[in-house]
Amino acid sequence: MRLRKLELKDKNGMLEWIKCPEINRYFQFNPETINLDSLTEFIKQSHHDPNNKHYAIVNNEDEYLGTISLKNIDCKNGNAEYAISLRKEAIGKGISQTATDRIMRIAFLELSLHKIYLNVISENIRAIRFYEKYGFTFEGEFTEQINSKGEYKNLRWYAMFKKQFMERFQDKVDIIN
Numbered sequence: 507m508r509l510r511k512l513e514l515k516d517k518n519g520m521l522e523w524i525k526c527p528e529i530n531r532y533f534q535f536n537p538e539t540i541n542l543d544s545l546t547e548f549i550k551q552s553h554h555d556p557n558n559k560h561y562a563i564v565n566n567e568d569e570y571l572g573t574i575s576l577k578n579i580d581c582k583n584g585n586a587e588y589a590i591s592l593r594k595e596a597i598g599k600g601i602s603q604t605a606t607d608r609i610m611r612i613a614f615l616e617l618s619l620h621k622i623y624l625n626v627i628s629e630n631i632r633a634i635r636f637y638e639k640y641g642f643t644f645e646g647e648f649t650e651q652i653n654s655k656g657e658y659k660n661l662r663w664y665a666m667f668k669k670q671f672m673e674r675f676q677d678k679v680d681i682i683n
Contacts, residue, residue, distance in 0.1 A: 507601055509561040509574065509608050512552050516562050517545040519570035523593045532630040534652055559612070563592070563605045571596040574605045576613055576622070584620030586613060602636055607675075614668045621667050627652070628660040641674050642666050 521542060523529050530537040552560040557579050563572045572592035579586040588609065590602055613619045626633050628647060638644070642664035650658035 507563065507565055507571070507604050509605060509612075510564060510568075512549045512560050512562050512573065514546060514549055516570040516573075517542055517549060519593055520545050520573060523572065523591055526594055529591065529594060532627045532633070532654075534627070534654065536655075561605075561609065563590075563596070563601060571601055572605070574609050576609060576617075579617065579619070581617070581619075584618070586617075586619055586622055588613075588622045588624045603640065606640055610666065610671050614671050619668065621665055623663065623665040625661045625663050627654065628662050634662065637664050640666075641670060643670070 521540065524533075524537045524540050524545075548560075552558065558575065558577045559579065560573055560575045562570050563574055564570055570593070572590065574590045575588070576586040577589055588606075590605060590609075592601060610622065613622050623645075624637065624642065625648075626637065628634075643666065645663045645665050648661045648663070651661040652659050
């Protein structure tokens, strides 16, 4: 498994997870507004946007498995937002762990960021378990923060600091170096 820049050939795989009801039930955007044309534009813009880094997660055959991102990169304050989404067939295979290791390496070692944060709808238990197991720290919950499909939902906020990452991976030279 590796990360690479998004390519136009990834758009069908992206649309697959975006339209999958099992995956999109926790989205903070309306998946019905997304189509192949909008994904084409998103991919093209992703190559020129210094404030957002979106990567395709691919297997050894370069098959698209999902997208992982650093969004709203703020170099002045040393932080960025983390996001990941996988195709249904890639879930539960350890891909999130490996991809997150790699994006955190980019965030903390290449971009020299101080903090990576994320938010997740409080009902998304599977994602919350992953974030907590990975080592993200719970920072708080915003009550009825977003309107998702006509219902107000709570958002849980998590963060990881560079120091945490370095301590977590101090024995894993392949991650840090």
